[in-house]
Amino acid sequence: MTTVPTDADLLVALSMWIDDGNAHRGTEARTWGRLAKVAEECGEVIQAYIGATGQNPRKGVTNDTSLVVKELLDVALTALAAVEHLDGHRGNAMDALASHIDWVAARAGLVDGCPGDDGCPGAECERCSSGRFVLMCADCRSYAMEDAR
Known part of the structure; x- marks a missing residue:
């Protein structure tokens, strides 16, 4: 019987795959790269939204909001993988996200x-x-x- 990995398992595997591909860099450089990648993905969200709203008159509308959603999910995934990296790939990022959602919802009075x-x-x-x-x-x-x- 094949065991199906959980989302948390896949997130750890993706994060480790990124770290393995950057093993030749120093620890601090790997962390800076992870954090910079989150910012780079945010830029892609903006680019997708400009395309969805036609804000570039030369290009017009180039995509719909489904691309914006995909790019937002890339930001979330990149950030969660960076959390795994910072936490030593212990598989805690998804639980940390759930706890953070609980905390923000309580703080918002929801x-x-x-x-x-x-x-x-x-x-x-x-x-x-x-x-x-x-x-x-x-x-x-x-x-x-x-x-x-």
């Missing part, structure tokens, strides 16, 4: 949870360690308990 601001003891905090938040419906503003993890 869920009733501790956003982990100053004074929050983190793992000792009952709301942070439970992994449960009260989710607010953006349309009707009603609440429902769901497991956020």
Whole structure:
């Protein structure tokens, strides 16, 4: 039976593949390259949006927003791979993203949870360690308990 790799496994493999291809560079240079690549991908988002909106009169509309979405996903993937690189390829980037989404949602007031601001003891905090938040419906503003993890 073949084991299907998880998204987290594939992200680690992609990140390691990038590092292996840059093994001849020093540690700091590899990290700078990873961070610069995120910025370079952001430029491709802008280029795709200019093409989707026809903002270059010489070229006109060259693509639709599906290319913008693809480029945004490239930014996200590149950033998550850089997180894996910084974390030693331990497979934690996807969980870190989920935790960050929880934190931002709590900070924005979309869920009733501790956003982990100053004074929050983190793992000792009952709301942070439970992994449960009260989710607010953006349309009707009603609440429902769901497991956020």
